[in-house]
Amino acid sequence: MFMLPAIASITLLSIYPIAYSFWLSLLDYVLTKPGPYPFVGPKNYVDVLTSYYFLNSFAITMKFTFETIGMELLIGLALALILNETFKGRSIARALILIPWAIPDVVAGLIWRWIFNPNYGVFNGLLYSLGLISSYVSWLGSPSTALECMSVALIWRELPLAAFLLLAGLQAIPSEMYESAKIDGASVFTCFRSITLPWLKPQISIILILETMTSIRILSLVYVMTGGGPGGSTSVLAYYTYNEAFQFYNFGVGATLCYILALLSFGFAIIYAHFLSAEALY
Amino acid sequence: MGPVARKVWLYVCLVAIMFFLIGPYIWVIFSSIQIEADLISKPPHWIPPNPTLQNYLTIFVPGAGRSAGAETAVQKMPRGLFNSAVVAISIVILNLFLAIPASYALSRFQFRGSRAVSLFIIATRMIPSVAIVIPYFILLRGLGLLDTLLALILPYIPYTLPLTIWILHGYFVTLSPDLEEAAMIDGCSRFGSIVRVMLPVAMPGLIAGAIYAFMTSWNEFILAFILTTSERAQTMPIMAAMIINEVYLPFGMLNTAAVLTSIPPAILALFLQKYLVQGLTRGGVKG
Numbered sequence: 001m002f003m004l005p006a007i008a009s010i011t012l013l014s015i016y017p018i019a020y021s022f023w024l025s026l027l028d029y030v031l032t033k034p035g036p037y038p039f040v041g042p043k044n045y046v047d048v049l050t051s052y053y054f055l056n057s058f059a060i061t062m063k064f065t066f067e068t069i070g071m072e073l074l075i076g077l078a079l080a081l082i083l084n085e086t087f088k089g090r091s092i093a094r095a096l097i098l099i100p101w102a103i104p105d106v107v108a109g110l111i112w113r114w115i116f117n118p119n120y121g122v123f124n125g126l127l128y129s130l131g132l133i134s135s136y137v138s139w140l141g142s143p144s145t146a147l148e149c150m151s152v153a154l155i156w157r158e159l160p161l162a163a164f165l166l167l168a169g170l171q172a173i174p175s176e177m178y179e180s181a182k183i184d185g186a187s188v189f190t191c192f193r194s195i196t197l198p199w200l201k202p203q204i205s206i207i208l209i210l211e212t213m214t215s216i217r218i219l220s221l222v223y224v225m226t227g228g229g230p231g232g233s234t235s236v237l238a239y240y241t242y243n244e245a246f247q248f249y250n251f252g253v254g255a256t257l258c259y260i261l262a263l264l265s266f267g268f269a270i271i272y273a274h275f276l277s278a279e280a281l282y
Numbered sequence: 283m284g285p286v287a288r289k290v291w292l293y294v295c296l297v298a299i300m301f302f303l304i305g306p307y308i309w310v311i312f313s314s315i316q317i318e319a320d321l322i323s324k325p326p327h328w329i330p331p332n333p334t335l336q337n338y339l340t341i342f343v344p345g346a347g348r349s350a351g352a353e354t355a356v357q358k359m360p361r362g363l364f365n366s367a368v369v370a371i372s373i374v375i376l377n378l379f380l381a382i383p384a385s386y387a388l389s390r391f392q393f394r395g396s397r398a399v400s401l402f403i404i405a406t407r408m409i410p411s412v413a414i415v416i417p418y419f420i421l422l423r424g425l426g427l428l429d430t431l432l433a434l435i436l437p438y439i440p441y442t443l444p445l446t447i448w449i450l451h452g453y454f455v456t457l458s459p460d461l462e463e464a465a466m467i468d469g470c471s472r473f474g475s476i477v478r479v480m481l482p483v484a485m486p487g488l489i490a491g492a493i494y495a496f497m498t499s500w501n502e503f504i505l506a507f508i509l510t511t512s513e514r515a516q517t518m519p520i521m522a523a524m525i526i527n528e529v530y531l532p533f534g535m536l537n538t539a540a541v542l543t544s545i546p547p548a549i550l551a552l553f554l555q556k557y558l559v560q561g562l563t564r565g566g567v568k569g
Contacts, residue, residue, distance in 0.1 A: 002386060002387035003383070003387045006383070006447060009440065010440045010443060013436055014440030014441075018413060021413060051330075072431075094559075095551075099303075099548050100303055102551030104501035104502075104519045104542035107522065109523075110539070111540055114310065117533075119322070120322050120323070124528055125324070164559055167558075216442065220507075224526060237413055241412055245416055251416050258412055
């Protein structure tokens, strides 16, 4: 009885649209064509999975995902280890650090778009003033750097989350562990490898799952920073999906891509859960 | 490594990471209080030479706009802030209204399938918002509800509710049932005992849940971007993103819009950090 309103609203507003979306993925549903839309079965799936544009987007998305997650874990761990120490100004530092994560991702995109601006951006200004570049560079306008710029923006936004989760994990490690290791003469590095890392396993797996989902679904940053360009070099899966569905109004293919995207997220979650401690998830 | 060298190292790393995390936001605030002529300089002015609130005035005071271009796009923004506030506050109220009984039931009654229910709630968190935007577009179009605030409030309920339930559940589980039993012996009904005894103790969880629901719906982009088309229902993040489509792109306005869009969640994060981090580590994580 207590559960009913919540369950009913989630079912009606989430499960029903998802089921409907699956039905759409089996139709040749192009909004600009007149209906009724013919049932074509798995044709959309076959078409999508064999198309060059899909495979290209998939490769870009994977590269982006591994880059961002790797850096988030690495810098996040460094930041968590620092914040776990006692020093002056720690509480102020902890409050300020949350800002990039709290603000809308569109704003993160706008901020970094302005920083990487080819003519007036502060990134160019900084490198130029330090003498590292001799003339301003169009970072977002060149296929070799545009994706990396987007990675920086996403790492910036997601780093606080990774750091705070890892910090919570660090604080749960009983200090006797380190004390007894010290008595046994273990080095700092050995302590880190055989105490810190194993204890952080649950946090690391949560970060892997959450951040993989975030990176795989990245869309707003692409829309604001590059619009998929230059030359399709930042056309990640979610952006490709958005284009098919809302630029070409091909809802059948769009729904198909949504399902592939969702299955990909689930696939990663299952793989992580299998290799890392599954009971740590929630 | 001696303790002094260790401290020095610590501060160097901290300053470097803080520079990366805080620098860009400060830079955007600096850029929003400069006139266009000062912004387009090579190399940039590290400190605003002539700080001014001109850009903000252009948005909030009709007719005050002297900085050229994008006036119409910019003058819709107060309405965007209003739309965002209405949607986010409605979502907070609906969330608490639906999540309190649900999470209480999950933590108290060992009814059949309660585990299945909690798994169901977690699983719905994993569904990407892109996956529901197409069906929502078709359904709302059929109902004539596209470009209304309701078109945003409806999909935001399943988008935020699972996390709120999960955070509250994390609190209710830790509260001893003895507490409410004592209240019921003293003559409270079950409902009364929830309201008078459990809710006050679970207050940090309620605050955390409310902040998350507010931030998630305030920040949401994809659904709002596709389900709204005009200032009738467009939220602030959409209007901020739309500025990049202006033929003449005023950088001052871009930065001002970025600041305005991010101020409510940034302030929440700064001042209610304690609750956010508790909710993050105890209940779950923003999706």
